[in-house]
Amino acid sequence: METLLYLTLLISGFYTPSSCLHQYHLISNNTNWTDAQSYCRAHYTDLATVDDMEDQNRLITSVSFDDSFWIGLKKGDSMKWHWSLADRRFYREGETEFRNWDTGTPQNGNCAFMSTAGLWNNTSCDDQHHFLCYDGKQGTNQTYVLIQENKAWIDAQSYCRQNHTDLVSVRNQTENTEIENKISLSGLPVWIGLFLDSWRWSDQSDSSFRNWLPGWPSTDQGYNCTLVYSSLYYDHYYYWYHSKWINHPCGLNYPFICYGPAVETTEKPQLKRHVVRMKMTPKDQHLNISDPAVQETILQDIRNKLKEQGLPADTKVTWKKQPDGKVFHKEEEGSPKKEEEEKKMKRMMTKREL
Structure with missing residues (x-):
């Protein structure tokens, strides 16, 4: 029988607002892409444009790890060559x-x-x-x-x-x-x-930056608008979150991200933190997960995966210990907490397949 373990990561890093970069604003109201575009143009500048990995890294600090958000990329009628x-x-x-x-x-x-x-x-x-x-x-x-x-x-x-x-x-x-x-x-x-x-940006920017999830964009008819998709992902023996782009029908309702003009600021660097709960299924049932060396090996693997998804190099990824001093907690079969987690996992994986 597989052992299911739950662990918690603390992901933190410093973000310094910059006057030369887009200022992103998360709008939590669920709406279709066209209404999101109208709202952003009325209250800010436009739906979010992402020019490069630096923009992408800052944008994902403003979103949750378990949801999807419209940005300003929409499929057009003509094809054009771009550089990555x-x-x-x-x-x-x-x-x-x-x-x-x-x-x-x-x-x-x-x-x-x-x-x-x-x-x-x-x-x-x-x-x-x-x-x-x-x-x-x-x-x-x-x-x-x-x-x-x-x-x-x-x-x-x-x-x-x-x-x-x-x-x-x-x-x-x-x-x-x-x-x-x-x-x-x-x-x-x-x-x-x-x-x-x-694909074209709502603000008519000629940015060629794309950050599609592997296997996307979908070629399905009507999948013409882009979501930042923060999803649960299973890799080898643990689950983790990543933020990539997928395309969906523009008439579906999601929260969205606007951008506004850059604002001069003298603010000190701000510490951004995310706590991520993950599920791990060890392949080796005799693995001593209480061994600090084993925990560090798993943590380094997770750091590498997060780096691959574009997390800034100066971001710190550490274990967050529970009040009893442990990192890993075994969930018993049939426990309410385990059933709740499994339902959430199933919802997230189903959402990924849409």
């Missing part, structure tokens, strides 16, 4: 439009890869390829990092954002030649950061 790395400061005039397509391309497929000859092709984003990350962090030895693992495009994007900066952008012919030389010895094509979609 959305920071406008990274590109000079005309560089977002540089292309080096092979003859007869682009054709079918929404994600781009580069051949060892330096020419670009497009294919299904679900295909598996090696990929090239761009690393713009100070102190790194490499600008272009070749990852010789086969991944789908969105998984490659997640890997690059977690470990470097993003999938590589190719801004001009000089960079195209550099990358061609980088991958030529591998003999295999690589994903680059170029993708095709028809």
Whole structure:
């Protein structure tokens, strides 16, 4: 019989308001996307626009871990190529439009890869390829990092954002030649950061940042509006929460997030805390979960997963001990508390499948 254990994480970090970033406002009223847009335009600036991972990290501090919220991304009628790395400061005039397509391309497929000859092709984003990350962090030895693992495009994007900066952008012919030389010895094509979609921001921003949950956006008819989806996720032997994007019919009712103009502030950094309750099913029933070394190993795994989902690097993740000094509590079969938790888990997993 499996042992079901419940544990509590304390996730905390400092957030300093900035005058150059969007100021997000959570509106808890449930409404459809169009009414949410009207409300945000009347009381703030517009439904939330998310320009990059920094925006995403700050936005999720304003939402609950167990709900979904409209943001301003909506499906349009025309398709356009974008770079995964959305920071406008990274590109000079005309560089977002540089292309080096092979003859007869682009054709079918929404994600781009580069051949060892330096020419670009497009294919299904679900295909598996090696990929090239761009690393713009100070102190790194490499600008272009070749990852010789086969991944789908969105998984490659997640890997690059977690470990470097993003999938590589190719801004001009000089960079195209550099990358061609980088991958030529591998003999295999690589994903680059170029993708095709028809999604548009409510405020008409040209931000290309997307943070879809793997397997999304859904291609179902009428799934034209975007939710920040904070959901319960099971990975190996524990449940945890993550915030990604999914698309849903615009007529459904959800709370929503507006943004307003940035406000100059001299506020001191504010400590943000989230307490997350999780369920763990140990594979090894003889595992001594009271051992501090075992607890630290599990905690480090959770830190890595949260980092992968875009949590700021300076965020602290620690165990929150109960009054009896324990971290893990076994729930007995048939206990009211366990039944309540299982019902909540079931609701969350059902919601994820919608």
